[in-house]
Amino acid sequence: LDNVSILFVPIFNVDGHERFGPYNRINQNGPEEMGWRTNALNLNLNRDFLKADTPEMQQWLKMYSKWLPDFFIDIHTTDGADYQYALTYDIEVFGNLDSGLTRWLNTIYEPRVTKSMNESGFLIFPYVQFRSWHDPRSGLQTGAAPPMISQGYAAIQNRPALLIETHMLKDYKTRVDATYSMIEYTLKVLNHQAGTLKTLINMADISTAAEGFRSQKFPVLLKTSQKDSTMIKFEGYNYKNVKSDLTGGDWFIYDNQKPLSMTLPFFNTTYPAVETYLPEAYIIPVEWKLIAERLKLHGVKIDQLTEPAEIKVKSYKFRDYEFKKAPYEGRQMVTTKYDDIEESRKFAKGSFIVLTDQRTARVIAAALEPASAGSFVEWGFFNQVFEQKEYSETYVMETMAREMMEKDPELRKEFEAKKNSDPDFAKSQWNMLNWFYSKTPYWDNRFNIYPIGKVYDKTAITFLRKISLPME
Incomplete structure (x- = not known):
């Protein structure tokens, strides 16, 4: 040998x-x-x-x-x-x-x-x-x-x-x-x-x-076909x-x-159940340092912002999520669907820049794309984003809901349609009033929002490179 x-x-x-x-x-x-x-x-x-x-x-x-x-x-x-x-x-x-x-x-x-x-x-x-x-x-x-x-x-x-x-x-x-x-x-x-x-x-x-790897859809989730044998x-x-x-x-x-x-x-034939174009970089807010530390263990190269930055990013808003009834490997796992979103976000000094032009791009996607098998989202690293932390008292919202419908007749139609289509919703005072609460300016705009941002714009990447240094 x-x-x-x-x-x-x-x-x-x-x-x-x-x-x-x-x-x-x-x-x-x-x-x-x-x-x-x-x-x-x-x-x-x-x-x-x-x-x-x-x-x-x-x-x-x-x-x-x-x-x-x-x-x-x-x-x-x-x-x-x-x-x-x-x-x-x-x-x-x-x-x-x-x-x-x-x-x-x-x-x-x-x-x-x-x-x-x-x-x-x-x-x-x-x-x-x-x-x-x-x-x-x-x-x-x-x-x-x-x-x-x-x-x-x-x-x-x-x-x-x-x-x-x-x-x-x-x-x-x-x-x-x-x-x-x-x-x-x-x-x-x-x-x-x-x-x-x-x-x-x-x-x-x-x-x-290479850039070509990011220019084609990447299969973040592969499943075995039950039609091909x-x-x-x-x-x-x-x-x-x-x-x-x-x-x-x-x-x-x-x-x-x-x-x-x-x-x-x-x-034994697999197919891509979920595909996506990988970004030029993922941005991890500084408060989610644990995520960056875990990625670094895998040989992922990470930079940190030396000053605050506001960047347009793509990300995900979670919906229809379900937590496992029992813990698995000490964690409360979650399965979730999501919608794509795009918005400007402010990232504090120290936030982590994970560029994907490195050999560990598959590792990065496996950890940070929520649909990946065994992603950090699925393992429960982000479970707190699924928690509603503020709520309205029923006696407050009963009054406010009526005022909202009085000002917006379309809202009343939307409410009645949801009651007719969702029996569980129609039976729950809390769910109905919480629905109205979600239509107010008081609603938490970070609820169910994935904190990791995805940057596709190369001009933004050039800017981020100028204001970041390697993670220690």
Whole structure:
């Protein structure tokens, strides 16, 4: 391996490793004892790559940004259904990685490693989900990994990655041997392809920072098409689905003494569910310093205003948002729709300028575009903008609402139309009076407004460059 240097992190989740015991993985076949999935804060590090809440991830990102390895391998043992494969794997070939690197994975890396593994006696297959849980005949599907997990994160850094998922029901020795072989054959490909891969990565970094990258729509959210599939051979086991007399639910019973080859529909074509033109820069108000600090962990270059500035920006106004009923990874996540807005905003001295003419433009978009899978908005970094902080007393608004309709007959028509079309609205005094309140000059004009601004005008960018310095 003359052309390969290895940066090896044997134990990432130290807390979980030290929580050692025989009962930590109910679905797993050995070893006698194993560690725990989460760290001491009960957070899963493999959901933290982009949001970077944990101290472990923050230190890992500093290391990653310093070294920027050309290929990343993450080693897991999976839960899920039963099948013949000792190991499944995931590589990002679904539109979230630079096209040149994607072609390299598809045409060079994957065929060579698959051939070597099969010849060594290990059946491998792409990491997939069944469209109906535990039922392979429902079809297989995969797609672009979000940047909260390792291989999806590497993709937005313009670096290919391999996720290894050994099958939890295979014995420990088989899992170790399969992992060892997969790493060995991967390193051999990397050794042979070192020059080509480094060239492709350099081209990807240059392309991402170039003006042409911003001149075409960028897919901030990719989804797997449920209309487009190919037939593929899948090596599973004979199984039956019985109705449980204990719970009344479906009980899938696999017979691993009866291998079964199935030809199944494979849904692995993605499409851009949301696209946007990336701006020349994002502006983060100084009070949202945490956002800038998190971006800096990812190797993003950031400047700060040396004086106040008023700039015309594009941004978003949120609507139809819904918070998850339970926290996830310690955060209250939110899904939201939004409308595009354009306005002049005043940004205080110290506000952060995130130019997109840098190789981390995909990282910036993943974090700051609300529609991105696992964006900072979705993770709840901006939840306070969804909170209405001022309200009107009902006895005040009852009088004012009548005065408003008296002055504006069209407002009365609008009110009656909303009552007729929205039964929940019509049943709530508070909602109706709050609606009138929203029509007054007293209404909070920052409510539901995304505080991050997007600058597209190049003249404005020139001005911002003159009055900013690199973030310390």
